[in-house]
Amino acid sequence: MTQTHIENGTRWLEQAGVRPTRQRVTLASLLVGDGQHRHVTAESLFEAAKGQGDAVSLATVYNTLRAFCEAGLLQEVTVDGSKSYFDTNTHDHPHFFWEDDGKLTDAPSEQLVIAELPDAPEGAEIASVDVVIRLRRKTAKG
Structure with a gap:
C-alpha cells in the first residue's frame, strides 16, 4: 500500500x-x-x-x-436478505447483482425511472429505496 x-x-x-x-x-x-x-x-x-x-x-x-x-x-446493500455488500459510493444509485459470481456492480442511474412509490404506512416514512437488479449470464444454446 x-x-x-x-x-x-x-x-x-x-x-x-x-x-x-x-x-x-x-x-x-x-x-x-x-x-x-x-x-x-x-x-x-x-x-x-x-x-x-x-x-x-x-x-x-x-x-x-x-x-x-x-x-x-x-452504504450497505443487502442481497438475498443475508449477504451484505458495502459500497463506497453513498449517493442513491441502482446496482446489478451478478448471480453467477456473487459480484455487485453499479447500474446506470440515468436509465432507471421510478415513476411512483406506494405511500408509506401510517406513522412511517420512506428512508430509502434500494434497487438491486439480479443478472445471470446467458448460456449458449446448442
Missing part, C-alpha cells in the same frame, strides 16, 4: 469525524486509497487486508464496516 493510499484513507476518515486508528486507516486505505469506488463484503476486505500482511480480525472488519456506515462513509 502506498503512502498516497494511506493519506487518502486517513483524509476520508477525518472528513467524516471518524478517529483514524491504525486498523481503520488500513481498511479505509483499501476501500478508498486509490480514489475508486468499490463494493466489498466483510470477507473480501478481510482477505485483502490479510493479503497485505495486516493483522485485522474478521470481527474487527465487520465492526469497522458498521462504524463506517453509521458515519455515512459507506
Whole structure:
C-alpha cells in the first residue's frame, strides 16, 4: 500500500469525524486509497487486508464496516436478505447483482425511472429505496 493510499484513507476518515486508528486507516486505505469506488463484503476486505500482511480480525472488519456506515462513509446493500455488500459510493444509485459470481456492480442511474412509490404506512416514512437488479449470464444454446 502506498503512502498516497494511506493519506487518502486517513483524509476520508477525518472528513467524516471518524478517529483514524491504525486498523481503520488500513481498511479505509483499501476501500478508498486509490480514489475508486468499490463494493466489498466483510470477507473480501478481510482477505485483502490479510493479503497485505495486516493483522485485522474478521470481527474487527465487520465492526469497522458498521462504524463506517453509521458515519455515512459507506452504504450497505443487502442481497438475498443475508449477504451484505458495502459500497463506497453513498449517493442513491441502482446496482446489478451478478448471480453467477456473487459480484455487485453499479447500474446506470440515468436509465432507471421510478415513476411512483406506494405511500408509506401510517406513522412511517420512506428512508430509502434500494434497487438491486439480479443478472445471470446467458448460456449458449446448442
